[in-house]
Amino acid sequence: MRDEILDLKDCGKIAVMGGTFDPIHYGHLVAAETVRHRLGIEKVLFIPTGRPPHKNNRSVEHDEHRYLMTVLATANNPYFNVSRIEIDRPGLTYTIDTIQSLKKICSDETEIFFITGADAINEILTWKKVGELLKICNFVAVTRPGYDKISLMNNMKNVQKNYEMNLTFIEVPALAISSTDIRNRVIAEIPIKYLLPDEVEQYIMKFELYKTPFENKPFFTFINQKLHIVLTPKRFAHTQGVAGEAVNLAKVWGISVEKAYIAGLLHDCAKDFNEEETLRLCSEYDVELDEIIKRQIYLAHSFLGAALAEKEYLVTDSEILNAIKYHTTGRAQMSFLEKIIYIADMIEPNRPFYSGIDDIRKEAYKNIDKAVYIALKQTIDFNTEKNRTIHPLSILALNYYENHFKEELL
Ligand SMILES: [Fe+2]
Ligand SMILES: [Fe+2]
Known part of the structure; x- marks a missing residue:
């Protein structure tokens, strides 16, 4: 010492x-x-x-x-x-x-x-x-x-x-x-010069801090750079947390880690637009919004996000697009990737503590369907308490998991 x-x-x-x-x-x-x-x-x-x-x-x-x-x-x-x-x-x-x-x-x-x-x-x-x-x-x-x-x-x-x-x-x-902003910039390959001493900048580069070799692919950097512009630093950090958690879950459940990473990165790519911008972009990209979403516009970000992922972030894989599209409402018979993004969004390490998070975290790596069921139920209860209208996709999802896994889950 x-x-x-x-x-x-x-x-x-x-x-x-x-x-x-x-x-x-x-x-x-x-x-x-x-x-x-x-x-x-x-x-x-x-x-x-x-x-x-x-x-x-x-x-x-x-x-x-x-x-x-x-x-x-x-x-x-x-x-x-x-x-x-x-x-x-x-x-x-x-x-x-x-x-x-x-x-x-x-x-x-x-x-x-x-x-x-x-x-x-x-x-x-x-x-x-x-x-x-x-x-x-x-x-x-x-x-x-x-x-x-x-x-x-x-x-x-x-x-x-x-x-x-x-x-x-x-x-x-x-x-x-x-x-946080400096770490975000490193991930997105945006300059950090003049924010910290040169010696520290050189140290970060030399030891490749804050960025794993996996994150180094040009397509991932392209996505991160665009996200860094449109998201707040807090949302960008959340996005990184979801992508990382999704990769961990994908490894455990044996699905493509790259798809999990991309879907995790892009799940909230439309979340930091205001109501006016959201409505404008929805009409530009032909995203149809039902009455419930129009009244609770925060729900639109997942549907718009899927459209932006395709048109602006050049994602063609329909599995990734659906994972983005249904990450807020969920739906019956979700694919593995959809379940992983739905859950990763709720348990990523930057999430402030809420009661029940530990249960979902534990089940996510043991029984993903049980984790989805608990998470859906919690979200619906939370939104009901806030007097929000529950989207039919969420109700159908809850019914599906209740009916199909009732004996196994309870
Ligand atoms: Fe979201
Ligand atoms: Fe999110």
């Missing part, structure tokens, strides 16, 4: 900059430098996270890669250091453990500041031993311009009612850069 943190004894003020740094980019660096300058911090410690309890289960690049990229990015700033303290600690990572370890190697007078994003600050009450943490550590919330600071401060009043909290807000324009 590097002994970079041993010289903290003489520091009056240190700051901890935590994050997955997957990868580290100029947003992180500008935030840390701004805080250092504004608060007169003598050392900023970048601490790549280990295994945080609240994060979703998106696979994080190997710890060593994240650590080394952080070292490369911070090397030319004498005020910045990188610590392995969280990476090397076994088990789940809690901020309180990190700060307590630092306290031991600082002098009693050293003030510790914890720099974090405004969203994380919002969740502070869920952190382990929050009372103790707030006693031994000051917090700096960095926000991008335009962030709703007033409502955040109101939330913080609840925290401050119960605890004494020392909190400073600092606005950092470069925070609009995001690691």
Whole structure:
């Protein structure tokens, strides 16, 4: 382990900059430098996270890669250091453990500041031993311009009612850069230059991070490039999650992984159009919409998506097109690929937790029909609760699976 943190004894003020740094980019660096300058911090410690309890289960690049990229990015700033303290600690990572370890190697007078994003600050009450943490550590919330600071401060009043909290807000324009967007760009082969230090960019290219050899085919890159333009970064990440999950399911159930990957990538290719654009494109591509879809226009994206996949993404395979077309409603007698996309959409690793997701995840790899049945039932119950009209295709699908698998499933 590097002994970079041993010289903290003489520091009056240190700051901890935590994050997955997957990868580290100029947003992180500008935030840390701004805080250092504004608060007169003598050392900023970048601490790549280990295994945080609240994060979703998106696979994080190997710890060593994240650590080394952080070292490369911070090397030319004498005020910045990188610590392995969280990476090397076994088990789940809690901020309180990190700060307590630092306290031991600082002098009693050293003030510790914890720099974090405004969203994380919002969740502070869920952190382990929050009372103790707030006693031994000051917090700096960095926000991008335009962030709703007033409502955040109101939330913080609840925290401050119960605890004494020392909190400073600092606005950092470069925070609009995001690691998710950088990973998305790598997949779509879109430049990442000027978003992060050259050394980190070269490291990503050298070790081919964020893109598997399987994803490297020119046709896949063509699809990803187009998707990167029409989808929001969040939807693009969801799309990658669905494609990856579909590939895993395809391997288990013995169907074409390429078809699963393409269908997963394109299933939501029409989801980020507004109502007007959706209706215009539906009429341009002769996608007929029934009354239920017209009243609940979000349902149109799967039917329009199938048309766009054919006309704009040059997919000719009818199995792939049907998997896209029926991924929202489902239908009776779905093909294996249709079932896989329907399920992958609901269980991909970026999906926020909902009750029942674990059951569907488990069954998806054991009994795919049971997974489809549970997923259909859950979706129909959810939409009924929201007073939405259930599409007849979904009702027929549920009846089909209920009748055909009743004994086997229950
Ligand atoms: Fe969808
Ligand atoms: Fe989706």
